[in-house]
Amino acid sequence: MSEIPKVLRYTEEHEWVREEESEGVVSIGITDYAQGELGDVVFVELPSAGDTFDRMEVFGTIEAVKAVSELYCPVSGEIVAVNESLDQDPAAVNTDPYGEGWMVQVKLGDVAQLDELLTADEYLEHIEG
Numbered sequence: 521m522s523e524i525p526k527v528l529r530y531t532e533e534h535e536w537v538r539e540e541e542s543e544g545v546v547s548i549g550i551t552d553y554a555q556g557e558l559g560d561v562v563f564v565e566l567p568s569a570g571d572t573f574d575r576m577e578v579f580g581t582i583e584a585v586k587a588v589s590e591l592y593c594p595v596s597g598e599i600v601a602v603n604e605s606l607d608q609d610p611a612a613v614n615t616d617p618y619g620e621g622w623m624v625q626v627k628l629g630d631v632a633q634l635d636e637l638l639t640a641d642e643y644l645e646h647i648e649g
Contacts, residue, residue, distance in 0.1 A: 522553035524644055525618055529637035531576075531594045532646055536618065537637055544631060548594060549622040550582065550613060553647050558584035561613040564606045566591075566623055571599045575633055579624065582613065591623065595633045601625035 524530075529537045534554035538547045555561065563583040573579050573593040580591040603622050606612060613621040628634070638646060 522551065522556060522647065523618070524551070524553075524640045526640045528618070528640065529594070529634060530640070530643035530646075531592060531637060533576075533592045535592060535594050537594050537634065538618075538622075539634070540625065544628045545600060545625055546595060546597075546628060546634070547622045547625050549617055550591070551643070552617050554589075555614050555617050555621070558582065558589065559586040560584055561610045564610045564613065564623065566602050566606065567599050569599050569602055572597065572629075573599070573626075593626065594637055595626060596629040597626040598629075599624050600627045 527538065530551065534551045536549055536551050540547055561582060561584050564580065566580045573596060575596045576592050578590045579593040582589050582591055602624050606623065
């Protein structure tokens with residue numbers, strides 16, 4: 521069974537969103553379920569700080585031994601931080617998807633978009649569906 525923290529919000533494309541201490545800033549990564557489906561992650565291509573994205577726009581790619589997948593931005597906003605350590609250790613996405621495996625932080629364009637994301641229970645229903 522995949523880990524699905526209750527404090528996070530989710531997309532049907534398997535990204536997670538965590539509100540941070542800084543108001544209007546969220547961290548984004550892929551779920552434990554997604555990393556399990558992908559297998560061993562060997563490369564992550566992420567945007568640069570200052571880049572802006574619309575909700576569900578592709579913001580990068582993740583490459584595993586089995587496949588390459590696009591990463592979708594769950595909310596609109598500006599990238600304010602990128603997890604540069606994934607350049608050296610992309611496997612952190614496998615070993616700690618909700619911690620060291622975070623990908624980007626986004627300054628939200630519209631805080632109300634968080635309410636449109638799935639809860640942990642809704643995400644569990646989605647992956648079990």
